[in-house]
Amino acid sequence: MKKIFTLLMICALLLVTGCGGDDNSSGDKKLSVMLSSNVVSLDTAQCTDSASFEVIGDCIDGLMQLDADGRAVPAIAESFDLSEDGKTYTFHLRDAKWANGDDVTADDFVFAWRRHCQKAGEYSYIMGNTVACVKNADAVIKGADPTTLGVSAPDAKTFVVELDAPVSFFPSLMAFPTFYPINEKFYGTLSENSYGTSPETFLSNGAFALSSYIPGAANIQLKKNDNYWNATKVALDGFQYQVVSSSDNALTSFKNGTLNVVGIGGNQVEHVQKDAELSKNLKTFLSGYLYYLSFNQDPKNHHAGALANVNLRLAISNAIDRESLVNNYVMNGAKATYTAVPIEFAPNAKTGKFFAEDQKQFADVINFDVSKAQEFLTAAKSELGKDEFELNLIFSNEGDSTSKIVQALKSQLESNLPGVKINLQPMPKAEYLSNVTSNNYDLALVDWTPDYNDPMTFLTLWTTSGCEIAEHWSNADYDKIIEDCTTGSLAEDYDARWEALYDAEKILLDNAVIAPLYTDANSVLISPNVKGIEFHSVGIDRVYKNAKLK
Amino acid sequence: MTKYITKRIFMSALTLFIIIFVLFVLIRIMPGDPFSVERMSAEMILQKREELGLNKPILVQFVDYLSLLASGSFGNGTSLYNGAPIKPILTTCLMNSFKIGVLSILFGTAVGLTIGIVAALNRGKFLDGLCTLVSILGVCIPSYVFMIFLQYTFAYKIPFFPYFFDPSKFLTSAVMPAMSLSLFAISTIARFTRNEMLEVLNSDYVKLAEAKGLYGFELIRKHVLRNALIPIVTVIAPLVVDLLTGAMVIEKIYGINGVGKLMVDAIAGQGVDYNYVLALGIVFSALYIGAMLVLDILYGIIDPRIRLTAKEGF
Numbered sequence: 001m002k003k004i005f006t007l008l009m010i011c012a013l014l015l016v017t018g019c020g021g022d023d024n025s026s027g028d029k030k031l032s033v034m035l036s037s038n039v040v041s042l043d044t045a046q047c048t049d050s051a052s053f054e055v056i057g058d059c060i061d062g063l064m065q066l067d068a069d070g071r072a073v074p075a076i077a078e079s080f081d082l083s084e085d086g087k088t089y090t091f092h093l094r095d096a097k098w099a100n101g102d103d104v105t106a107d108d109f110v111f112a113w114r115r116h117c118q119k120a121g122e123y124s125y126i127m128g129n130t131v132a133c134v135k136n137a138d139a140v141i142k143g144a145d146p147t148t149l150g151v152s153a154p155d156a157k158t159f160v161v162e163l164d165a166p167v168s169f170f171p172s173l174m175a176f177p178t179f180y181p182i183n184e185k186f187y188g189t190l191s192e193n194s195y196g197t198s199p200e201t202f203l204s205n206g207a208f209a210l211s212s213y214i215p216g217a218a219n220i221q222l223k224k225n226d227n228y229w230n231a232t233k234v235a236l237d238g239f240q241y242q243v244v245s246s247s248d249n250a251l252t253s254f255k256n257g258t259l260n261v262v263g264i265g266g267n268q269v270e271h272v273q274k275d276a277e278l279s280k281n282l283k284t285f286l287s288g289y290l291y292y293l294s295f296n297q298d299p300k301n302h303h304a305g306a307l308a309n310v311n312l313r314l315a316i317s318n319a320i321d322r323e324s325l326v327n328n329y330v331m332n333g334a335k336a337t338y339t340a341v342p343i344e345f346a347p348n349a350k351t352g353k354f355f356a357e358d359q360k361q362f363a364d365v366i367n368f369d370v371s372k373a374q375e376f377l378t379a380a381k382s383e384l385g386k387d388e389f390e391l392n393l394i395f396s397n398e399g400d401s402t403s404k405i406v407q408a409l410k411s412q413l414e415s416n417l418p419g420v421k422i423n424l425q426p427m428p429k430a431e432y433l434s435n436v437t438s439n440n441y442d443l444a445l446v447d448w449t450p451d452y453n454d455p456m457t458f459l460t461l462w463t464t465s466g467c468e469i470a471e472h473w474s475n476a477d478y479d480k481i482i483e484d485c486t487t488g489s490l491a492e493d494y495d496a497r498w499e500a501l502y503d504a505e506k507i508l509l510d511n512a513v514i515a516p517l518y519t520d521a522n523s524v525l526i527s528p529n530v531k532g533i534e535f536h537s538v539g540i541d542r543v544y545k546n547a548k549l550k
Numbered sequence: 551m552t553k554y555i556t557k558r559i560f561m562s563a564l565t566l567f568i569i570i571f572v573l574f575v576l577i578r579i580m581p582g583d584p585f586s587v588e589r590m591s592a593e594m595i596l597q598k599r600e601e602l603g604l605n606k607p608i609l610v611q612f613v614d615y616l617s618l619l620a621s622g623s624f625g626n627g628t629s630l631y632n633g634a635p636i637k638p639i640l641t642t643c644l645m646n647s648f649k650i651g652v653l654s655i656l657f658g659t660a661v662g663l664t665i666g667i668v669a670a671l672n673r674g675k676f677l678d679g680l681c682t683l684v685s686i687l688g689v690c691i692p693s694y695v696f697m698i699f700l701q702y703t704f705a706y707k708i709p710f711f712p713y714f715f716d717p718s719k720f721l722t723s724a725v726m727p728a729m730s731l732s733l734f735a736i737s738t739i740a741r742f743t744r745n746e747m748l749e750v751l752n753s754d755y756v757k758l759a760e761a762k763g764l765y766g767f768e769l770i771r772k773h774v775l776r777n778a779l780i781p782i783v784t785v786i787a788p789l790v791v792d793l794l795t796g797a798m799v800i801e802k803i804y805g806i807n808g809v810g811k812l813m814v815d816a817i818a819g820q821g822v823d824y825n826y827v828l829a830l831g832i833v834f835s836a837l838y839i840g841a842m843l844v845l846d847i848l849y850g851i852i853d854p855r856i857r858l859t860a861k862e863g864f
Contacts, residue, residue, distance in 0.1 A: 038815060041632035048589070120597070122589045141594070193627075197634045212717065214642055215634040216815050218805035219717060242714050242805060249803070256706045258713035428818055431581040437588065448588075465591070 031239035031530060031549050033542075034250050034262040038216050038243055042196035044112065044177045045119035050449065050541050055241065056177045057540035058222055059204040061229070063091050063109070063159070064174035066543070068534045070347075070453065072172040076104055076181070076205070076229070077159070086166030086492055091159040091174075096229035098183050099204045106153030108181035114146040116178060123178050126451060129487050130460050132173050135162040165487040168349065168494055169454045176452060176539045181205070207234045207545035218243045235532075235548040251525070254281075260527040260549075261542075266331030266401045269523045281525045284333035288537030289520040290342040290458060291334075293317075293393075293409075294436070294444040295513065298472035306380075306389045307442060313512035314365060315376035316443075319416035320409065321368045326518045329408045330401060333521035338366045340462075340508050341455045342519035345537055348498060355455045355501070362509045366516070370416045377417050390421045394435055395445040397426035406445060439472060447520065453538045455501050456485065462513055471513050478507045554850050562843045566835055570619075573831045574612050577824055584630035584824055602626065615828070624829035631816070631823040640812070640829060647801070647808035649720070651793040653728035658735030658793070659786065665736065666743025667775070673748060681740060688737025694799035697730035701804065714805040727800050735789045742785050746778035753777075784845070791841045809833070 039055050041047040047056065063077040074080075077091040096104040117127055117140035127137035135150025150162035163170070173179060186203045187195060196202045199210035204225050212221035223238035225231065242258075244250045247265040251272070254262045264272065272278045293316070297308045306312055322336030335343050339356040346355040381387055395406050403426065410422040422443070427435070436444050450457040460466055463482050464474040481504040484490040490497040508514070522541075526533065529550040534543040584604075585595045599605050603614060615625060624636050669681035704726065705713040715723045750756060751774055759773050798810035809830060816826035 041634065043633060046633045120594055125589055125591070191635075193633055193635050194638075197639070214639055214807060215629070215632050216639070216812060217807050218715065218801075218811065219807070221718075244714070244805070245802065252702070252706050253713050256709055256713060258705075427581070430583070430818065433588065434581060434583045 031236055031261075031544075031547065032259045033239060033241050033544075034253070034259050035220075035241045035243045036245065036247075036250075036263055038218075039213075039220065039241075041215060042202055042210075042213070044180050044182070045116045045121045045124070046196075047177065048122045051243075053177050053540050054542055055220060055222075056180065057206070058208045058544055059202070059206045059210060059225070060177070060180045061096070061206045062174050062177070062180045063093075064171050066172065066175045066534075066536055066539070068546075070172075070536055070538070072175055075175070077174070080171070087163045089161045089163070089170060091161070093157045093159060094229060096205060097227045098186070099209045099225050099227050100183075100186065101227060102183055102185060103156065104181060104183075104205050105156040106159035107156070108183055109159045109179075110151050110153050111184040111187070112180060112182040113151050114140070114149050115182065117141050117149055118146050123451070126173070126176065126178050129164055131167075131452060131456070131486075132170065132179075133164045133167050133487060135164050165491045167491070168497070169452060172453050172538075205229075207231070208236075208238065211238065230545075234545055236544065239544065254525045254527075257527075260530050261533065262525050264332075264523050264525060265399075266329070266523075269332050272523075272525065278525070281528060282523060283526055283535075284521055284523045285535055286333075286335060286342070286344045286537065287520045287522045287541075288342055288345045288450045289447050290337065290340075290450075291445065291447045291517045291520060292340075293320075293515040293517060294441075294446045295471055295515070296439055296441050296444070297513075298439045306384060306386065306391070309380050309384055310511055311376045311380035311383060312389065313515070315373045315380055315417055316413060316420075317366050317512045317515035318369050318373035318376060319413055320515060320517065321412055322517055323368070324412075325405060325408055329404045330518060330520070332401075332523045334518045335521070337516045337519045338362060340505050340514065340516055341458050342450070344519070345450060346453055346455045346457075349494065355498075361502075362506065365509050365512065373416055374418075377419070381419070388419045388421065390423065391442040392423045392425050393443040393445065394425045394427060394432060394441045396429045396432040398429055402426075402445070409445075445517075446514075450538050455505075456482070457538075459501060459504055459508070460486075462508055473511065473513045475507055475511065478504055481507075551850065555847055558843055558846050558850075562839045566832075566839050569835045569839075570616075570828075570832055571612065573828060573835075574615060575608060577827050578608050578611070602630070619832075624832070625825035628825065629816075629823050630825050636825060636829050640809070640833065643807055643809045643812045644833070646717075646806060647810060650724050650728050650731065650806065650808070651790075653724055654731035654735065654793050655786075655790055657728055658732030658789070659739060661732070662736040662739025663743055663782075665740035667747060667770070669740065669744040670747030670751065671770070678744075681744070685737035685740040685744075688733045688740075691733065692799075693730045693733050693797060694803060696733050697727060697800045697803060700726040700730060717807075727797075727804050727806060730800055731793055731797055735786075735793065738785055738789065739782060742782050743778065746781055747774060750774045750778045787841050787845050788838070791837050 035051045035054070037049060037051050039052045040049045041052055042056055042059075044056060047053060061075040063075060063080070064072045065075040067073045074094075076093055076096050078094040079092050081090045082088070093104065093106060098104060113127070113134070117124055117137055120141045124141050126132055127134045128141060129138055136144065136148045137150070140146050140149050152160045154160060167173070182195070183203045183205075190201050194201045197215055199213055202210050202213070204210065205228070207225060207228050207230070208222040209225040210220070211223045212219070220241040221238065222240065224234055224236060228234060242253075244253065244259070244262070247263065247268050250259065250262040251264055251268045253259045255278070269282070269284070272282050295307045295313050295316075322338070326334045326336050337343055337356070338359045339362065341356045343356050343359065344354050347353065348355070393406060393410065395402055397403065406424050410424055413420055413422050435441050436446065448458065448461065460482055462471065462473065463479050481500050485497045485500055485504075490500050522535070524535075530547060531550065532547040534546060535541065536543065585598055590598075603611060606614070618625060618627075627637070628635050665681045665684060669678045672678045701713065704710045711726050712719055712723050715727070717723070756769070756773055759769055764773070798814050800806070801808040801811035802814055812826065813830050816823040816830065
């Protein structure tokens with residue numbers, strides 16, 4: 001009996017220790033970075049989140065990349081030519097290799113783009129006629145023959161893309177992971193659905209390669225890819241990501257030196273700013289995420305009678321003190337926003353001026369003005385024949401400060417608009433998304449992430465056939481402007497298109513289709529010995545290939 | 551005996567079937583959907599749902615699921631969230647939770663038994679009170695609270711252990727979660743051991759042994775502990791499964807790629823991943839039912855009275 005027990009104990013210990021002994025061979029000088037959420041997938045046809053985009057961006061180079069200032073510069077494509085009608089791009093690829101030594105060829109791009117459309121994932125829309133306008137992309141997404149997609153590889157180093165309409169920001173789109181290549185030969189050796197699920201099933205052509213990863217991993221390890229075309233410029237030998245969902249935990253791990261780069265929330269920003277030493281490491285910048293109140297105007301909704309009324313929507317929009325909201329509740333450097341496109345986003349290619357630089361341009365319909373809001377409310381009451389409005393505000397209960405923000409909104413709306421009652425309804429993200437996409441709400445707190453560096457990434461949301469968070473608002477003039485600016489007459493005229501987008505935004509805000517609240521900010525703590533991390537508000541949030549650890 | 555075992559196996563299979571059915575229906579009717587996504591058109595979502603058979607009546611979906619399960623696949627075998635195959639990821643995560651679970655069982659059993667024995671041998675004295683206090687605290691303090699305490703004290707204030715789980719430093723990383731997970735096991739085993747020991751110490755055969763001149767460590771080891779341990783195994787068996795199937799909050803806080811974290815992500819991610827939630831539910835239930843089945847059969851072998859009672863009652 002004693003022998004059996006001893007044997008069992010030894011087996012158990014061997015099992016535990018044998019499956020992973022301590023290994024400190026990686027050395028102590030390792031860059032460790034926080035991710036605030038799991039990486040959903042490293043398959044560009046499946047991923048939908050910024051964490052996945054970031055890790056993919058570390059490992060794979062597309063045709064173009066964004067430089068530190070957000071400009072599109074060559075990556076795998078050494079150069080490109082654009083046809084006179086602006087509808088054909090010819091990319092000339094440089095001599096680049098995959099991590100296994102294979103050449104990166106134009107066929108790898110053709111394969112990946114066709115596969116992406118065939119898989120019809122959440123981000124396949126970006127290939128279609130609302131964004132990149134790749135010829136026949138919409139048809140292939142719906143099931144047409146993938147060989148009809150407007151891409152071809154006349155030779156191994158030439159990749160040609162045909163578009164249905166000129167797209168002024170097409171080169172910068174090429175830095176987005178959806179347009180990245182996949183090594184067709186390598187992919188063919190994998191079992192079904194296994195691509196991108198482990199270091200063995202994922203092939204890099206970028207600055208780093210995976211050394212440890214499983215889907216949903218809390219810890220991801222990357223190592224430098226020696227076969228990278230620009231490997232001499234990569235200073236890091238590798239780094240690791242740690243998923244940390246609580247920003248309190250993130251701050252503590254930064255303080256004790258476990259992590260070199262962490263994102264913190266509003267509460268922690270206040271704490272850090274009070275600490276002279278710690279605050280030197282704080283970097284705050286606008287993220288391009290727009291937070292807004294969505295008004296459900298669906299006639300089938302039980303409160304639609306009220307929210308379909310433009311005066312009630314204008315009353316709500318003008319009763320919100322956005323400055324107080326960002327300074328007292330969000331507190332992470334976010335900026336109050338009075339436009340449907342966020343601040344410091346989408347610069348004009350000719351003037352360099354951000355699209356939403358003038359925050360006062362729609363001040364007649366969106367401002368913090370209680371007396372004006374009450375005038376709108378009085379008009380709404382008389383038009384609707386009602387004195388009281390009870391509205392449900394749904395929001396996802398994730399995030400450290402969301403509940404404080406919605407409490408503040410409720411308090412502002414109820415005190416500034418007599419007769420309006422707001423019921424707060426927190427819910428898990430999956431339930432929240434299910435409700436907003438099925439129109440089961442009155443008011444919803446929505447945050448929208450830009451996918452590309454153009455105002456259209458926001459303005460297409462409110463077309464009749466736009467995003468699934470549909471306010472059930474439809475306007476023929478608005479739809480016409482958006483169509484003209486994507487595939488229509490204005491697509492080729494940069495200045496006229498830019499002006500028309502302002503016209504579209506005016507229609508949107510005159511009708512108070514949404515109530516923009518604020519442009520969110522990222523507050524990041526970076527160890528003083530880490531330099532050169534590039535932050536972007538579009539596509540890949542953080543780029544490490546030029547980072548240095550001293 | 552064969553009839554008894556057959557009956558137990560049949561009952562276990564039936565229980566598992568009922569659990570799968572209830573789980574399947576609950577997941578389908580709970581709020582949230584795998585395709586509650588913002589960037590996909592209603593048409594595309596419909597296409598995806600049709601591909602996966604999610605538009606069929608629930609009972610038809612259930613029958614389809616059972617036939618796939620019989621062929622060894624959890625649904626279509628992939629995550630609805632990221633398209634990755636379930637089995638290899640589930641196996642990796644199970645192994646991670648299992649390794650930490652084994653450590654916590656070893657630690658919990660050793661400490662729990664020691665505390666229980668010390669308390670019983672010092673009945674009514676200071677040490678008994680102290681051990682009782684420790685075992686009560688073990689039940690009262692949730693393991694994740696203890697984990698946060700350990701993390702703050704021994705990884706932040708005194709940086710002795712890694713602040714997050716690091717797979718390349720398994721042993722040092724596993725200490726804090728294993729200790730936190732073993733807290734409940736320690737208190738349960740300690741309380742049980744103390745009670746059983748006291749009962750055995752007061753029994754006639756121990757008094758007889760004492761009268762015959764046996765005393766001290768020999769008496770405890772040969773007569774008291776051996777008899778007291780048998781009922782304690784009953785408590786340890788379900789604890790083993792509990793510890794092996796991971797701890798959701800601890801794995802999430804400490805960043806362990808275990809089944810607990812996998813479950814939380816599958817439910818509370820952007821969309822509810824039906825296939826993962828079901829797969830994990832089935833694996834957890836099968837482990838519990840399996841452990842109970844083994845225990846039932848062992849009881850039947852050890853104590854014929856249980857077998858006979860079952861024959862009469864069932």
